[in-house]
Amino acid sequence: MTTRPTIVLVRGDITEQHADVLVNAANSSLLGGGGVDGAIHRRGGPEILSACRDLRASHYGKGLPTGQAVATTAGRLHARHVVHTVGPVWSPTQDRSALLASCYEESLRVAAELGARTVAFPALSTGVYGWPLDDGARIAVRSVRAAARPPVTEVRFVLFDEEAYARFDEALAA
Template identity: 80%
Template sequence: MVRITLVQGDITRQHADAIVNAANSSLLGGGGVDGAIHRAGGPEILDACRDLRASHYGKGLPTGRAVATTAGRLQARWVIHTVGPVWSAEEDRSELLASCYRESLRVADELGARTVAFPAISTGIYGWPMEDGARIAIETVRQTETSVEEVGFVLFDGRAYEAFAAQME
């Protein structure tokens, strides 16, 4: 069973085999975690994302899917990019959010990654309520069969950390 840890901090400073990027479908960088990973990782990540757009993902990466690139200058071997859903009060998109975690772990398994650092996907600019996002993240990682030995949730602030800690109990 995968060991789950919580860290309050900056995902770009984590030592892990793979860091998960809460990307937008363009894969070309953006705000929040996505922008921070692209800035810290350097142009190698953007170049790899442009190659993906030119080959397999001409229309962008679909929501709930995941794909890996180099980690550039980050202290990781790979970045796994996944596109979270935008939260909606009218439509239940929980399965898409769960798919981000499952698909990222599937890609990590294909890469042979043993340690993976996740952000709280979709809980920033995409508006997912933090407590529900934490519940879906923890439940999905616990229920997903994987060779990954340790998943670290790297949470930007105290509010996110507390929401995830409450789900761990």
């Protein structure tokens, strides 16, 4: 039996976290954007964009598919790697929850392959992609509990505001 990692909630800015892996809520282009993606690219510096361009020129010419994850350098961030994952846009008519779960699962798989012990996640898809926060929190916590594997010992959800923190706290307690 493997030990589950500790799940920690932090209110703050993911770009200020010290962790082996910071997870980026990327868009499929991998070339930066708004929200968490833009903040990670700005704070991490040109090394991240350069690594993402290399990925686009090689394996991901059409972009990173939704639900998948890929690692790059962390540039100037306080991390060894950034794992980029593309969350689904929420739809009221189509269940895309498996794609959202896959973002967490694939990010943890990549982090474990990199030897990461600490992984920091934002609340994927709950910003401009419109995923309802309570459901996004439930899927995030459930997915991390099911998918985390050694050597990962701590998963940190870095939540930008009080509402997100409260929804993740409720999901963690459930």
